[in-house]
Every structure is written in C-alpha cells, then in structure tokens.
Amino acid sequence: MGKYKRLPKHIGVIPDGNRRWAVGKGMSKHDGYDYGIGPGMKLYEACLELGVEEMTYYGFTMDNVKRPSLQTKAFQKACVDSVNALKEKDADLLVLGNTDSKVFPKELLPYANKRTKFGEGKMKVNFLVNYGWNWDLNHALKETTEESSTDFTKGIASKDISRMDMILRWGGRRRLSGFLPVQSIYSDIYVFNELWPAYKDEHLHEALSWYQETDVTLGG
Amino acid sequence: MGKYKRLPKHIGVIPDGNRRWAVGKGMSKHDGYDYGIGPGMKLYEACLELGVEEMTYYGFTMDNVKRPSLQTKAFQKACVDSVNALKEKDADLLVLGNTDSKVFPKELLPYANKRTKFGEGKMKVNFLVNYGWNWDLNHALKETTEESSTDFTKGIASKDISRMDMILRWGGRRRLSGFLPVQSIYSDIYVFNELWPAYKDEHLHEALSWYQETDVTLGG
Structure with missing residues (x-):
C-alpha cells in the first residue's frame, strides 16, 4: 500500500493465451484453462493488498462457446x-x-446479475460469464426507465459495473475483443506478450509503473 | 499494392499529440493543430495507394470543446x-x-451525417467532428425502427460507419478515448509514441508489418 502515487480504482483483466500456453507445454489446448485459475487468484490478492477497489475478469463470451466442446467445458469449469x-x-x-x-x-x-458479499467483502469483483457486448448493449433497448430513456448507459446489462481505469491483457493481442464497450471508453490498455498462465506479480507492477507516467483526461 | 498479404479494410486514426508537439517546438499549444493537416493527407494518400477501403479520422469531440477557446478554434479550423x-x-x-x-x-x-462523393470517390473517408460516444449511442434510443428495436447497432448515429480492423493512435496514449465504441470492438490497436505532426509513412508500414503477424478472430 502507498507504493504507487496513482492507483487505478478499477482494473479489468483479459486473461488470454491459455490455449497457446498449453500447446507450448505439449498439452492439449483445453488443458490450458485450468492453469489460469491460480494466476487469477494471485492477481486478485496482489490488487487487494495494493488497495484496488474493483476488478473485472473477462471469463468467457457468447462467441467463445462456438469453440469445440472440450474447450467450452474446460473454460466453463475454470x-x-x-x-x-x-x-x-x-x-x-x-x-x-x-x-x-x-x-x-x-x-x-x-450469483448471476446481482452482487453477493462473501466474508468481509473487501473488493468488488465482477466476473463476466457467457457475456456478449451486443447482449449487454441491447439490454438498453428492452427495459426503459425514465433515466435510461435518455441515458443509454443506465439501461445496459452491465450498468452496475463502473468505468475501468486500466485494462490488463495477457497474450499479446492489442484489442478489447468486446470487453465492456462502455466501461472501457477511457481505460488505459496495457498488453503483456506473456501468456496468461505465466502470470507473475511483476507483470502487475510493470503495468502500474507505466500507469504512473500516463495522464488521465477522460476525453477532456 | 500487393505489398501486404493482409490489409485492414478499414483503418481508424487517432491523431493525438499536436499540442505536445507544438510545445516541444517552442510554439503555443494551439499552434500544433495546423501541423496535423499535412500528415492526415499523407496518411490518406499512402492508404489509398495500398488499397485500404475505408478510413475514419477522430477529429474532435464534444468533450474537447471544453478546452481554451484558442485551442478550440484551432482544431475546428484544422x-x-x-x-x-x-x-x-x-x-x-x-x-x-x-x-x-x-x-x-x-x-x-x-457534408454532415451523409456521404458525398468527390471526384472518383476512391475511398470512404469518415471524419468525426464534434462527436461524442454517448451522443452516438444515445441516438439508438431516439429513433427506433423495426430493425433497431432489437439490434442496437442499427440505431446508433454512426451506423453507416463499418467495423474498424485497425486503429492507429499517435502520441503514446494506450486508450480509445471514446472513439466509436461499437466499431472498435474487435479492432487491433497500434500505438505510436511519436506525436501526430511527426507522422511518417514508415509508421504506417511499421503497423502493417505488425498486423501481418496478428490473427483476426472476431471474438471466436
């Protein structure tokens, strides 16, 4: 704590590269997902210790489930x-x-589509499961309240998830791949070439060191 | 032409860093924008020669106009x-x-909110002027057609702009800053540390060389 002058309040996580990692280790693609669970917990604990207030993990999407059934079962289980x-x-x-x-x-x-506090409920953690960016946005067309009829963001399915200050993506791809289009509008995106199962706390610190140097303007 | 195996059909451009560039040259911040016009034309001509089918320039946003009036006037004129x-x-x-x-x-x-062909109309060029991501998305709540009542993307203000394959951003910031949230969903984002007025065609080729190595999955 206090290690960083500027700490992102909300960190988004795209844990990509599980399949490539498994293949690199001589395993089958679907074997990779299981090796992504430990890193997720390690990163959560490192963020908790630093005082990060909210995290969102990109679990799997409605597009992802078009993959072979062995893989789908593996990431569902993970x-x-x-x-x-x-x-x-x-x-x-x-x-x-x-x-x-x-x-x-x-x-x-x-635990779906509502918040549940476990233990001391120290950090808001959002886990996207069978998420779709169009599913999320289309929700704004369905149930319209007075508020959501003029402000689109009040009606999306993810309306209870706050703006992400920083997004960390493992696996080298430099894109968002449908990860919360509204909450990622002003996010700083930091990409690691390392594959997700190879996560180390050093990665987080590398990104946070970079984050110290960038400014936040929110489009201003 | 034919230089690249994979060519993005639609390239988005975030021409950031005009003010920092001007200050670095001993000028006033607002002087920078005028030096961004030439680079925009150079990049357009290089993309046209390669066979890129569509380009979108992030001109200025509804947030940007909160800046000092000298700056606002300068980027409007640019x-x-x-x-x-x-x-x-x-x-x-x-x-x-x-x-x-x-x-x-x-x-x-x-030329606002409709397409106009000049000369041979060789490439679709979209120029965002006083654009706002929330203005764009909120449009879907206003005029609802049968199509747009179930597919949000059919009602947004930018519905005539296609998905961007690659986004190029100058000036070192690793974020989208509200640039077409729907069309940027699957875009590969390439960031240059160089400031926009320092654009060189080598930058485009550096990004395209990188683009050859990445895959396109559209979330699959």
Missing part, C-alpha cells in the same frame, strides 16, 4: 472454480452474463 | 481545412458529429 475460489477470499461478487442459455454454468446462477 | 483537402483528393466523404451546437463548424454542415 470460471466456476475461479468464482468458488473468490468466494473464499472476501470478494464482493457479481457474476454478469446471459443466463438464458444452457452454456451458462448452473453452479453460478445464484 | 478539421475544416482537412475536409477541404480531402475533397480535392477523391474522397467519398462522411462528416459525422453533433450538428446541434455552435461548435460544429458551419463550413462542414453540407
């Missing part, structure tokens, strides 16, 4: 296991995604 | 001059932005 691990670690948890589909893991239904 | 230059160079032009405001340059009203 999400369930990750959420269960976060429950043990004082997360104030929101699982967000389209539950109107069999691909949404039923084990996560109790 | 946009007008850029559009006039593109008219001479066979652009199929769309100026997109909020025209319900005095800060929208009246010289650009004839």
Whole structure:
C-alpha cells in the first residue's frame, strides 16, 4: 500500500493465451484453462493488498462457446472454480452474463446479475460469464426507465459495473475483443506478450509503473 | 499494392499529440493543430495507394470543446481545412458529429451525417467532428425502427460507419478515448509514441508489418 502515487480504482483483466500456453507445454489446448485459475487468484490478492477497489475478469463470451466442446467445458469449469475460489477470499461478487442459455454454468446462477458479499467483502469483483457486448448493449433497448430513456448507459446489462481505469491483457493481442464497450471508453490498455498462465506479480507492477507516467483526461 | 498479404479494410486514426508537439517546438499549444493537416493527407494518400477501403479520422469531440477557446478554434479550423483537402483528393466523404451546437463548424454542415462523393470517390473517408460516444449511442434510443428495436447497432448515429480492423493512435496514449465504441470492438490497436505532426509513412508500414503477424478472430 502507498507504493504507487496513482492507483487505478478499477482494473479489468483479459486473461488470454491459455490455449497457446498449453500447446507450448505439449498439452492439449483445453488443458490450458485450468492453469489460469491460480494466476487469477494471485492477481486478485496482489490488487487487494495494493488497495484496488474493483476488478473485472473477462471469463468467457457468447462467441467463445462456438469453440469445440472440450474447450467450452474446460473454460466453463475454470470460471466456476475461479468464482468458488473468490468466494473464499472476501470478494464482493457479481457474476454478469446471459443466463438464458444452457452454456451458462448452473453452479453460478445464484450469483448471476446481482452482487453477493462473501466474508468481509473487501473488493468488488465482477466476473463476466457467457457475456456478449451486443447482449449487454441491447439490454438498453428492452427495459426503459425514465433515466435510461435518455441515458443509454443506465439501461445496459452491465450498468452496475463502473468505468475501468486500466485494462490488463495477457497474450499479446492489442484489442478489447468486446470487453465492456462502455466501461472501457477511457481505460488505459496495457498488453503483456506473456501468456496468461505465466502470470507473475511483476507483470502487475510493470503495468502500474507505466500507469504512473500516463495522464488521465477522460476525453477532456 | 500487393505489398501486404493482409490489409485492414478499414483503418481508424487517432491523431493525438499536436499540442505536445507544438510545445516541444517552442510554439503555443494551439499552434500544433495546423501541423496535423499535412500528415492526415499523407496518411490518406499512402492508404489509398495500398488499397485500404475505408478510413475514419477522430477529429474532435464534444468533450474537447471544453478546452481554451484558442485551442478550440484551432482544431475546428484544422478539421475544416482537412475536409477541404480531402475533397480535392477523391474522397467519398462522411462528416459525422453533433450538428446541434455552435461548435460544429458551419463550413462542414453540407457534408454532415451523409456521404458525398468527390471526384472518383476512391475511398470512404469518415471524419468525426464534434462527436461524442454517448451522443452516438444515445441516438439508438431516439429513433427506433423495426430493425433497431432489437439490434442496437442499427440505431446508433454512426451506423453507416463499418467495423474498424485497425486503429492507429499517435502520441503514446494506450486508450480509445471514446472513439466509436461499437466499431472498435474487435479492432487491433497500434500505438505510436511519436506525436501526430511527426507522422511518417514508415509508421504506417511499421503497423502493417505488425498486423501481418496478428490473427483476426472476431471474438471466436
């Protein structure tokens, strides 16, 4: 704590590269996801210690489930296991995604689309599960309140997730891939070439050191 | 032509760093914008020669006009001059932005929110002028057609602008700053530390060389 002058309040995480990592280790693609759970917990604990207030993990999307069934099952399981691990670690948890589909893991239904405090509920943690950017935005067209009829952002499915200050992406791709289009508008995006299962706390510190040097203008 | 195996069909451009460049040259901040017009034309001509089909320039936003009036006047003029230059160079032009405001340059009203072919109309060029991401998205709540009532993207103000394959940003900031949230969903983002007035065609080729190595999955 106090190590950084500027600390992002909300960090988004795109944990990409599980399949490439597995293949590099001589395993099958679907084996990679299981090795992504530990890194997720490690990063959460490092952020908690620093005083980060909110984190959002990009679990899997409605597009991802078009992949071979072995892979789909593997990342579904990795999400369930990750959420269960976060429950043990004082997360104030929101699982967000389209539950109107069999691909949404039923084990996560109790935590879907509402916030649940575990333990001391030390940090808001959002986990996107069977999420889709168009599903998220189209939600604004469905249920219109007085507020949401003039401000689109008040009606999206992810309206309870705050603006992300920084997005960390592993696996070298320099893009957002549909990760919360509204909350990522002003986010600083930091990309690691390392694959997600190879996460080290040094990565977080590298990104935070960079973050000290950049300014925040929110479009001004 | 034919130099690159994979060519982005649509390139987005965030020409950032004009003010920092001017200060670095011992000029006033607002002096920088005028030096950004030439680079914009150079980049357009290089893309045209390669066979790029569409380009979008991030001109100025509804947030930007909160800046000091000398700066606002300078970037308004730079946009007008850029559009006039593109008219001479066979652009199929769309100026997109909020025209319900005095800060929208009246010289650009004839080209606002519709496409106009100049000369042979060789490339679709979109120029965002007094654009706002929330203005763009909120548009979907206002005029609802049968199509747009279920597909949000059919009702946004920028619905006639296609998905961007690659976004080039000058000036070192690693973020989108509200640049077309829907069209940037799957875009590969390439950031140059060089400031925009220091644009060289080598930058474009550096980004395209990188683009050869990355894959396109569109979230799959």
